[in-house]
Amino acid sequence: MAEQQNEVSAGYVKTVQSEVSGKKAASKTNKDSLLKTVLIGSIIPVALIVLWEILSRAGVVPPNQLPAPTTILDKIVSMAQDGSLWGHVWITTYRVLAGFVIGTVAAVILGSLVGFYKKVEQLFDPMVQAFRSIPSLAWVPLFILWMGIGETSKVTMIAVGVFFPVYLNIFSGILGVDRKLIEVGKMYGLNTFQLVKRIILPASLPSFLIGMRSGLGLGWMFVVAAELMGASQGLGFLLVFGQNMTRPETILASIILFAIIGKLTDWILKLVEDRSLHWQDRVQK
Amino acid sequence: MAEQQNEVSAGYVKTVQSEVSGKKAASKTNKDSLLKTVLIGSIIPVALIVLWEILSRAGVVPPNQLPAPTTILDKIVSMAQDGSLWGHVWITTYRVLAGFVIGTVAAVILGSLVGFYKKVEQLFDPMVQAFRSIPSLAWVPLFILWMGIGETSKVTMIAVGVFFPVYLNIFSGILGVDRKLIEVGKMYGLNTFQLVKRIILPASLPSFLIGMRSGLGLGWMFVVAAELMGASQGLGFLLVFGQNMTRPETILASIILFAIIGKLTDWILKLVEDRSLHWQDRVQK
């Protein structure tokens, strides 16, 4: 973009072009640094896994309780080969994503209303806060009762998990929006809806995104409770099944799959976060 | 404080005094509005409970599935009378609070380091994010293996639940701190620790507090998993026991106790939040 300065007079279109070429160059260095990030990020997990394998081989950890990483890998590979792995992963991912979308949408709507209208806050917030500390397992019998054991109850269960952190973060994000910026919106005659869309949501985006990431994490956690409701497939099912059948390698395989897929979905949200918060005036680390 | 203006010359001490008396007057109106807040906040829950009672009496909801609120209340009262209630409530609250403190401290330390040092972030953050989506139930066998079935494993389990949202919010709170304010601290020669304490923590306080509230909620949720580890008392125990015994009134009593106590602890944090964020330039609702 060094030429841009000399071509100020050439103006607008030019600027955009040079920006595009600048982006290309940037994306290359991005790739390198992504690789580096992944490498550095793997140091500790890899070290832990190696240590675990060594301890297992040395017989320090009993294999019938904590099988070696290679045993677990074998298990995952064999599940992949007989095809059951994809079924588990897919159905759980589907449930989490569906629940995530529903929970997030519900939280955005209620969170915005509560953040915006004092009356709504006074009516709803206390109840929501009370519900927030009810454990996922406690909902299981109620959900079975209300919705049976189909997909509805499972997805709803996950949506409940996702709802609370998103709600909480949206609500507080909105409260934390600088009055000064809201006033700008008001001066331009924005109505409440536009104000939420054009000022409040962007301004509370950092908080909102963290809420979404927290919520997604909770979605993964609620899967187990969800899949206690008559599931015969899914990672949560796999976990409970492994526990009921004393199969430690199944348990650990499911834990590791949870970690990997959870991390992947979180990483997508983190990318979105980095993209959409590039405007923040952050300190360079 | 109306006199203050005329007494500007009388100065500093005077101002403080009139502020104090101002506070007293404010606290009275606070009490009234607190009452009002509580009343408004009770409308929906009370309405729901009344509806539920009516439906129960009319036989629309079968009592073996969803006992009437009065039945549940009877259950709670009888537990209170034979004294077992206090045991359950106390031990669970103790575990949650202990886990909450440990989890929060750990999250603050790691979150600050990660938020502050790029290297630490690259090393630790990916792993933490992966662990975040592992469900509480999955930890149970591992915790028993590592720590046995004493209080340690229970409190640690809750600390794990608390850790993640606090960590996430601290981390992003720190990233979101306005560079401009950090520069002020740097100009006054603050070292990293002072910078964290005097600028970064206060500036990311809104995010931190929300993290704490999310974390506390999760602490309550993790209690069930914690109390699967050899507990014979506690709300989580009560819940699982009720489920094993198909005792809907025990299940619902524990749910309601979770909601009430969870709400109370959250309310304390919310008070702290309101106190410590009064400086925010918020829009008046």
Place this chain on the structure above:
Amino acid sequence: MSLALRDVSRTFNGTTAVKNVNLEVKPGEIIGLLGTSGCGKSTLLRAISGLDSEYDGEIEINGTVSKEIHDTTGFIFQEPRLLPWLNVLDNVTFGLTGSRKEKENKAIDYLESVGLRGKERLYPRELSGGMAQRVAIARALVTSPEILLLDEPFSALDAFTKMQLQDLLLEVWKKYQSTIVLVTHDIDEANYLCDRVVILRGQPGEVDREFIISQKRPRDRGSEELAHFKSEILESLDLNK
């Protein structure tokens, strides 16, 4: 549009910031509001804009008394208040409606006028203080508001750029016959731009004096009449008096 303040006072937590301000502004008039720091100038502008409705007294806009926000009012705040997630261009088009192309063309025109052509894609954090202020000016002027409230709009600009933008303001005023209330600390600026200069004084701020400047525009910045006003205004600002 005409504008009238009647006995406007504003009290914050028991401390009165402005007291009993009365002011009649005719359509198309440019009023300068001067006063020592903290005497309530911004408070008054906020009351006029409708952003603050907790004042006492009445504010009448075009014959109707209301505490609502008029969307034909433009406000340049004392700080730039750019939306940090929008780039310069999007900040300027923020208040516009219509097709994207139209909006952008209009915005680019004004960015040209404030000397920021070529900076459309920068984000607020990449702007210098004066550049941010100029973006804010472009954002307010581009909507061609009927009432313009300006809170020290040119304070962060160098002398030369300031003059250019003062002339830009006059151009806009001529074209749309906006009614303008201008808060400023620059007496030369007030003299150059305003039909009338109102001096607020004291804490709580009250209207102290009014100067009517009837000289025709374009005015000569170095004229003797203005120099005379200047020293008089300066004197009435003197706190020790």
Place this chain on the structure above:
Amino acid sequence: MSLALRDVSRTFNGTTAVKNVNLEVKPGEIIGLLGTSGCGKSTLLRAISGLDSEYDGEIEINGTVSKEIHDTTGFIFQEPRLLPWLNVLDNVTFGLTGSRKEKENKAIDYLESVGLRGKERLYPRELSGGMAQRVAIARALVTSPEILLLDEPFSALDAFTKMQLQDLLLEVWKKYQSTIVLVTHDIDEANYLCDRVVILRGQPGEVDREFIISQKRPRDRGSEELAHFKSEILESLDLNK
């Protein structure tokens, strides 16, 4: 303390903001930095302060070249940058060390000087623009820094308050013999305060001219010599030239 810039340039994402700036400042000297908006004045101050270390060239403070932050440097930023969670008093004592009592006494002295006595307990959101700026001034001066970097410190103040604070600055300067770099758009202010005025010009900003003002202090704001400088400076700011 002495200060020297040698071939300082700063480039943001490929766009050069200032280029090859050379400047020698003797201990106790007051340098004025003038230039059109966006020509790199704040960028230079940030480089001198050590907050920004990604410039090219060398900056030498008291004989040593380093890119670190000197904690004997005071910086008044272009915006007040008050810490919103601290009240006025705590904001002013922020950079002080010592017992609480001592710190507060010192702070109250300076608050008195900037005309904010009695406002100690207000929070930043309750301040007017000019009040916030005065708090920032008090915060910087109270630490009696050896090098003072001022970025348009008086821009949001009315003419009268501005003069008072200019005199306050001179008092502090006299007492502590601080070396001062002052960015300002007010040519009168530069003339009144500075030993030397440096004009930056263009984009990227380069040093265009230097005026040495040898008149003894206290100066007469209305003196003819200063008026002469003013018109010359104004001319060298003219973009059309």
Place this chain on the structure above:
Amino acid sequence: SSDSQADEGKPSEIRLDYAYYSPTSIVLKEFKWAKEVFGEEDIDVKWTLSQGSNKAIEYLNSDSVDFGSTAGAAALIAESNDVPLENVYVYSQPEWTALVTNKGSGIEKIEDLQGKKVAATLGTDPYIFLVRALDSVGMSIDDIELVNLQHADGGNALVNGDVDAWAGLDPHMAKHELESGTELFFRDINLNTYGFLNVREEFAENHPEYVEKVIELYERARQWTLDNPEEAAELLAEQAEISVDVANIQLVERTDLTNPLPGDEHVEAIAAAGNVLKNAEVLTEEDDVETLTNELINPEYAEAVIE
């Protein structure tokens, strides 16, 4: 739900559960016999996995399944809590629970448990077994230190030495026996409370003949299992993902499939369990064990099928 009460006594759908503790249900599901039979009548068959007695009861209670497989005592407890179910068939007499300890722990008989830490899951069959075992030598639950752990965790806690004994449950018990060398120091098949196939009362009322048809199917599966024990064990091993050895122990050594008809011995066993439960305050004072047992066990349908 309304689905199951379609016209003229014919349900539109029959919802069965299968469970790894009920081998015949696995056989039935695997060979798709139910689909065969009911498919002809245009009745859908839906299978739901029950991960434990409590889950099966939850499903019955919430009208999510029509037939649910549980332990007998669990069904009794459910009955006492007004869950509308009837026991219509006994799918097995399993010896799925016993008292387990580590080799060389010095615990050889029930009396040795005095003051020891014993793991069990409150309210489940192993717990009831433990209480009855203690009762049989005149001890009570207060004489030991009960540690409430889920079945799998209890087994691991025993192996780790966190507890001294464990009221175990298959397949955990069999697995630990094979892999960690734990020992069953007290077993008594008669203190296990049978595997009950329960039906929702509403379903039984509306479609009595279909209850019989389901029992017929279960009988077919039982017969097949009796005829092909090895294949059945393999099938179970494959489905439950346990080793064939474990499946063999569970199915061949510790399951008696000979008496499917609910009768006096079951009534007695359940009544005995009920009395112990009452003493342990799992059942309340108002619960009359005899009435509950009689309400619970309804041999009519099975009698009609098995003669």
